[in-house]
Amino acid sequence: xxxxxxxxxxxxxxxxxxxxxxxxxxxxxxxxxxxxxxxxxxxxxxxxxxxxxxxxxxxxxxxxxxxxxxxxxxxxxxxxxxxxxxxxxxxxxxxxxxxxxxxxxxxxxxxxxxxxxxxxxxxxxxxxxxxxxxxxxxxxxxxxxxxxxxxxxxxxxxxxxxxxxxxxxxxxxxxxxxxxxxxxxxxxxxxxxxxxxxxxxxxxxxxxxxxxxxxxxxxxxxxxxxxxxxxxxxxxxxxxxxxxxxxxxxxxxxxxxxxxxxxxxxxxxxxxxxxxxxxxxxxxxxxxxxxxxxxxxxxxxxxxxxxxxxxxxxxxxxxxxxxxxxxxxxxxxxxxxxxxxxxxxxxxxxxxxxxxxxxxxxxxxxxxxxxxxxxxxxxx
Amino acid sequence: xxxxxxxxxxxxxxxxxxxxxxxxxxxxxxxxxxxxxxxxxxxxxxxxxxxxxxxxxxxxxxxxxxxxxxxxxxxxxxxxxxxxxxxxxxxxxxxxxxxxxxxxxxxxxxxxxxxxxxxxxxxxxxxxxxxxxxxxxxxxxxxxxxxxxxxxxxxxxxxxxxxxxxxxxxxxxxxxxxxxxxxxxxxxxxxxxxxxxxxxxxxxxxxxxxxxxxxxxxxxxxxxxxxxxxxxxxxxxxxxxxxxxxxxxxxxxxxxxxxxxxxxxxxxxxxxxxxxxxxxxxxxxxxxxxxxxxxxxxxxxxxxxxxxxxxxxxxxxxxxxxxxxxxxxxxxxxxxxxxxxxxxxxxxxxxxxxxxxxxxxxxxxxxxxxxxxxxxxxxxxxxxxx
Numbered sequence: 001x002x003x004x005x006x007x008x009x010x011x012x013x014x015x016x017x018x019x020x021x022x023x024x025x026x027x028x029x030x031x032x033x034x035x036x037x038x039x040x041x042x043x044x045x046x047x048x049x050x051x052x053x054x055x056x057x058x059x060x061x062x063x064x065x066x067x068x069x070x071x072x073x074x075x076x077x078x079x080x081x082x083x084x085x086x087x088x089x090x091x092x093x094x095x096x097x098x099x100x101x102x103x104x105x106x107x108x109x110x111x112x113x114x115x116x117x118x119x120x121x122x123x124x125x126x127x128x129x130x131x132x133x134x135x136x137x138x139x140x141x142x143x144x145x146x147x148x149x150x151x152x153x154x155x156x157x158x159x160x161x162x163x164x165x166x167x168x169x170x171x172x173x174x175x176x177x178x179x180x181x182x183x184x185x186x187x188x189x190x191x192x193x194x195x196x197x198x199x200x201x202x203x204x205x206x207x208x209x210x211x212x213x214x215x216x217x218x219x220x221x222x223x224x225x226x227x228x229x230x231x232x233x234x235x236x237x238x239x240x241x242x243x244x245x246x247x248x249x250x251x252x253x254x255x256x257x258x259x260x261x262x263x264x265x266x267x268x269x270x271x272x273x274x275x276x277x278x279x280x281x282x283x284x285x286x287x288x289x290x291x292x293x294x295x296x297x298x299x300x301x302x303x304x305x306x307x308x309x310x311x312x313x314x315x316x317x318x319x320x321x322x323x324x325x326x327x328x329x330x331x332x333x334x335x336x337x338x339x340x341x342x343x344x345x346x347x348x349x350x351x352x353x354x355x356x357x358x359x360x361x362x363x364x365x366x367x368x369x370x371x372x373x374x375x376x377x378x379x380x
Numbered sequence: 381x382x383x384x385x386x387x388x389x390x391x392x393x394x395x396x397x398x399x400x401x402x403x404x405x406x407x408x409x410x411x412x413x414x415x416x417x418x419x420x421x422x423x424x425x426x427x428x429x430x431x432x433x434x435x436x437x438x439x440x441x442x443x444x445x446x447x448x449x450x451x452x453x454x455x456x457x458x459x460x461x462x463x464x465x466x467x468x469x470x471x472x473x474x475x476x477x478x479x480x481x482x483x484x485x486x487x488x489x490x491x492x493x494x495x496x497x498x499x500x501x502x503x504x505x506x507x508x509x510x511x512x513x514x515x516x517x518x519x520x521x522x523x524x525x526x527x528x529x530x531x532x533x534x535x536x537x538x539x540x541x542x543x544x545x546x547x548x549x550x551x552x553x554x555x556x557x558x559x560x561x562x563x564x565x566x567x568x569x570x571x572x573x574x575x576x577x578x579x580x581x582x583x584x585x586x587x588x589x590x591x592x593x594x595x596x597x598x599x600x601x602x603x604x605x606x607x608x609x610x611x612x613x614x615x616x617x618x619x620x621x622x623x624x625x626x627x628x629x630x631x632x633x634x635x636x637x638x639x640x641x642x643x644x645x646x647x648x649x650x651x652x653x654x655x656x657x658x659x660x661x662x663x664x665x666x667x668x669x670x671x672x673x674x675x676x677x678x679x680x681x682x683x684x685x686x687x688x689x690x691x692x693x694x695x696x697x698x699x700x701x702x703x704x705x706x707x708x709x710x711x712x713x714x715x716x717x718x719x720x721x722x723x724x725x726x727x728x729x730x731x732x733x734x735x736x737x738x739x740x741x742x743x744x745x746x747x748x749x750x751x752x753x754x755x756x757x758x759x760x761x762x763x764x765x766x
Contacts, residue, residue: 062464077618097481099382
C-alpha cells in the first residue's frame with residue numbers, strides 16, 4: 001500500500017471487571033497520555049483525533065463531547081466512529097491518506113460495568129422483526145454456533161479447548177483480566193446461557209480501552225522513528241436479518257480479509273503472517289473466524305487446537321495475548337487487537353511474545369454474528 | 381498524494397415532523413436512491429457507504445447494522461459516524477476523506493434521523509451526569525443563556541432575530557423537501573409565539589424532523605465523467621471545544637471554533653472577502669440568533685453589524701450573499717442529517733439543480749456544521765477544482 005501510514009505508539013489499560021475508581025474521562029486521559037508517551041510526542045503534535053465509542057454503552061448523548069480535553073481535541077478536529085475500535089483506526093489511516101492530518105490519535109474505550117451487554121445488544125436488532133424476539137448478541141451467537149457445529153462437526157469440547165488455550169496464553173499478558181487456570185470440565189459444566197454457549201465460553205464484561213498513534217510516512221522519516229507499518233486494511237458489512245444470512249459463511253469477513261490481503265500482497269496468510277489477534281467474544285468464533293480468514297480450510301480450524309496443544313503454533317499464533325476471552329470490552333476490542341499486533345511486531349509483547357514476527361493481523365467486529373468486519377495487516 | 385474530490389450527486393427525503401410511512405431503514409433508502417438517481421449511478425458503482433446518525437435520539441444501538449442495508453451498504457465498506465449536531469457534516473467530511481485517500485473511488489455519505497421514533501429533548505438531557513445534566517439539559521436552555529450574553533454584547537434586537545426566522549421559513553417555500561414552509565410568516569408572528577426560554581420564541585427555534593440526506597463523492601477522473609458541473613471540495617475543517625458549558629467563554633460572541641475553522645478554510649482556498657467571494661452559504665443555524673452570531677464569525681460583517689446585514693436584506697434570496705436558500709435548519713432539522721443537508725444544498729447550487737431556490741451563477745459555496753456546545757465544521761465547495 002502506498003503512500004504508507006505507520007503506527008508510532010500504543011497504549012492499553014489493565015483490563016478489570018470494574019474501574020469504579022475512575023470516570024470515563026479519567027480512564028481515557030490515562031490511555032491518551034500513555035500513548036503519547038510511548039510515541040515520544042506531545043499533545044501539540046496531534047493534528048486529528050479519532051475516537052470510537054457508542055452512546056448507549058456510555059449512557060450519555062454524544063458521549064465523545066465529554067472527552068474533548070482528554071483526547072487533545074480542544075480547537076482541533078475530532079471524529080467519532082460509533083462502532084468497533086479497529087474501524088476507527090481505519091478511519092484514522094484515511095484521515096492521513098486524504099492529507100487532512102499527519103499525526104492522529106485513535107482511541108477507544110468502554111466501561112461495560114456501567115452498562116448491560118445483552119440489554120444494549122438487543123437494541124442493535126431491527127425493532128420490527130428481530131428485537132421483539134428478544135435476540136441479543138448472545139442468543140444470535142448461539143444460532144451461529146449450531147449452524148457451524150452442524151455443518152462442520154465442531155463440538156462443545158472444541159470450544160472449551162479454545163477457552164483453555166486463551167486463558168493459558170493470557171497468563172503471559174500483564175494487561176489481561178482473566179488469567180485463572182481452569183479445566184475443560186469447568187467450561188463444559190459452567191452455566192448454560194444460550195445453548196450450546198455456556199458462561200465460560202463468553203468473554204467477561206470488562207472496563208478499559210486502548211489507543212494507537214498513527215503518522216504519515218513523511219513525519220516518520222523526519223522523526224527517524226521505527227514504526228509498524230499498516231500494510232493493508234479492509235472493512236465490510238453483511239446483511240442484517242439473520243434469516244437471510246448464511247451464518248457459517250462469513251461473507252463480510254471474507255471480503256474484508258480479501259481486501260486487506262490484496263493491499264498487503266498476501267497470498268497465503270497462514271504462511272505469511274506470524275501472529276493473528278482476532279476478536280472473539282464467544283469461543284466458537286476463534287475457530288470460525290480462523291477458517292474464514294483463510295488460516296485453515298473450511299471445517300478444519302480445530303487443527304489450531306492440536307497445533308497449540310502440541311506447542312507447534314510457530315507458523316501462525318492466534319491470540320497469543322489471550323484475546324478477548326481473557327477480558328476486553330466489546331467496543332475497543334478491535335483496537336486492542338491492533339495494539340497487540342503492534343507489540344508483537346515490535347518484539348515488546350513481554351510474556352506472550354512470539355518469536356520473529358514480521359507481519360501480524362488485527363481483526364475487529366461489530367454487530368450480531370460478525371455482521372460488520374474489519375481486518376488490518378501490519379508489519380515491519 | 382491526496383486526490384481531488386467532488387460531489388457528483390445529492391438526494392434527500394421529504395422532511396416532516398413524523399414520517400409514519402417509512403421506518404429508519406426505509407428513510408435511508410429513500411435518500412440513497414434519490415442520490416443515485418441524481419448522479420445516474422447504480423449502487424454497484426459505490427465503493428463505500430458511510431452513515432451519520434445520533435442513535436440516542438431513536439434509542440437504537442449501532443443503527444448502521446439495520447439501516448446499512450437500506451443505504452446499500454451490504455457487502456461494502458460501511459461504518460457510522462456520530463458527533464452530536466455535527467454528525468451530518470462529520471459524515472460528509474469522512475466521505476470526502478474516503479474518496480481523497482485513494483482507497484475508494486466513489487463514496488456515498490448519508491446523514492439521517494427519525495426523531496419521531498424517540499424523544500430528542502430527553503436524549504439531549506443525557507449530558508455529563510456530574511456537572512451539566514442539572515443545569516444545561518437540552519438545546520434550548522443553554523442556548524438561551526448564551527443568547528442573552530450575545531444580545532448584551534452586540535445589541536442585536538429580537539426583531540432582527542425574528543427576521544432571520546422569517547427568512548428561513550419563506551425560503552423553505554421554494555424547497556419541496558423542507559419541513560416548515562410558512563409563506564405568510566411575519567416578524568410579528570415570530571414575536572408573538574410563546575417564549576420557550578427567554579429570549580427565545582418558539583418560532584426562533586429549529587423544529588424536530590424525520591429525514592435523511594445523501595451526497596455522493598467521486599475522485600477527479602470519475603467526477604468529470606459522472607457530472608457536467610461537479611462541486612469540488614476545496615476545504616473541510618473541524619474544530620471542537622471544551623466539554624463543559626461553563627468553560628466556554630463568550631460561547632456565541634466569539635464562537636472561536638467557527639472563526640478558526642473559517643480562517644483555515646478561507647486561507648486554503650484564498651478567500652479574503654467572504655461576503656463578495658461566496659455566491660451562496662448554507663450554514664447550520666439551530667436558532668435565529670445563532671445565524672447572526674455566525675455572520676460575524678464567518679467574516680460576513682464586522683462585529684456588532686450582523687443585525688444590519690439582515691435589516692438590509694443582504695442575506696435574503698435577492699441579496700448580495702443568499703444565506704440558506706433551502707430554509708436552513710430553522711426549517712428542517714433531522715439532526716444527523718441537518719449537516720449533510722447543508723452540504724447537499726450547497727452542492728445542488730453549484731450543480732445548478734436548485735429549482736425555485738437556485739441562486740444564479742454559483743461558483744463558490746460555503747457550508748458550516750454546528751453541534752454540541754460549540755463544535756464547528758466548515759466546508760468550501762467550488763465549481764472549479766482549484
